[in-house]
Amino acid sequence: MKKTHFELIILGSGPAGLTAGLYAARARLDHLLIEKGAAGGQVLLTDWVDNYPGFPDGLSGFELAEKMEAHARRFGLNTLTANVVSMDLSQTPKRLTTEDGEQLSCNALIICTGARPQLLGIPGEVEFTGRGVSYCATCDAPFYRNMHVAVVGGGNTAVQEASHLTKFASRVTLIHRRDALRATKIVQERAFANDKIDFIWNSHITAIEGEKGVERIHIKDNSGKETSLAVDGVFILIGVIPNSEMLPLQLLKAEHGGFIPTDNETRTAIAGVMAAGDIRSKEVRQIVNAAGEGATAVLAAEHYLNNSTL
């Protein structure tokens, strides 16, 4: 009979899930990592990773995901490819249901389902992701030395990152659909005082074009007037969406549209349920801190399993 109960289930196979898998396998926990598709999560969409410590020359997102997966497999990672669509975390054991109707259960659960950037949904956006279109200035700013980049957004992230980008780019054009920014006052003031930043108000991008990489964007203002602007890159910083559709958000006390609050040890509001990586309610979403949280989560899970009377 197929095994359906595990001490620990890890949901998701990005850097947090793969690191949790590595630690769970090394700890010889009775575990299962459930992955929806190929291992790597958002890292697979990242052309080049220059800021995961220990790889001085950088490496492709694909290569990093492969290495992380191979690492966990070396220690005996158990995986299942399935799409979990719902779960019952109100009792022990915790129960998960897949799209195919399969039922799985576990005593401890680590949620690593990640998040995804809010897309504009315009022609050229997906095609040029990693080749001029970026959703992370912290990751990609250094690739744009002495270039002209556009930033889309008006919140704290967009405005702060516009200022940050001027340390590399020669010119930053911030495009916002309203006539005022939402960012904190002082962040706004610094952007306004920065002569490398110019602003296009009441406007949105309608298309991204180029040959090998981004060369220009089309902009439409609220009166319907269209223009185009030559740029080398576009940073789309309009928000992050948690992959939390399958989660019991109320029980997990989810906030900001589905992110899961945790304590410093990645424990959620539900005993025996941890959350690691981009799905956590937090400020900084980087590969290395997702990985770090994956390790912390397994040790928190072990602690829970060792100290509970299940």
Next chain:
Amino acid sequence: MKKTHFELIILGSGPAGLTAGLYAARARLDHLLIEKGAAGGQVLLTDWVDNYPGFPDGLSGFELAEKMEAHARRFGLNTLTANVVSMDLSQTPKRLTTEDGEQLSCNALIICTGARPQLLGIPGEVEFTGRGVSYCATCDAPFYRNMHVAVVGGGNTAVQEASHLTKFASRVTLIHRRDALRATKIVQERAFANDKIDFIWNSHITAIEGEKGVERIHIKDNSGKETSLAVDGVFILIGVIPNSEMLPLQLLKAEHGGFIPTDNETRTAIAGVMAAGDIRSKEVRQIVNAAGEGATAVLAAEHYLNNSTL
């Protein structure tokens, strides 16, 4: 004139400090990383690192430290070798004083001074560290498949790790200087019920011996009787000491003998001061989560610098 003021100072060059350095350099922050000795911290004392995600075959601690340092240097890390002996964090800018009397100041500070294991201070202990003597079962347990290991200690960590080690070792002997354990009841019960674990009470190790690696330990009980025991490894799990001698512990609301409490974003009780890595008050001390916290700390520092009116 020599520059003595920086936007950001990072104190310490273990995985947390080096990752903070990488992120600070990449963000082109006006920064200085102060290292006491060679970069790497405790990683330099680690013979083989098998659990830093992305290196499926493992690598030596020395090699990982070198790679992390080279990575940060590639992006322009600025370092100073100095021993900071005191600091004034009660005002802005924050002031640091080195052993040589040098004065440095900064607007934001990231404390990554780390921690060190409590040693037994017996012959053979230092000589065999990394060759049979270990202070981290999570890191080293898989090296002891089908071997006999001793565990020294009686607290939660020691007893939990003794149970954990039985997943690999064929026999675990726990040696405790008292006649009862301090660990949580249920953790104790599981250890007592585990027939791979035996206990030597009211005793301490007086020496560790062997040729290339650990072969035997000498044990003395409280009545003075001496015996010896053949073992392949010794896990010394009697506590962790924070490297906090130079820190204003009261201002930082330090706890558990000098560890620094922080929020999820690594912010301490002092505005503009972050703490990352083993110096943080936390449960899990692993290379990858130290690194992750280093990244988080720089983004928290940037946020502080962007939003303060310094």
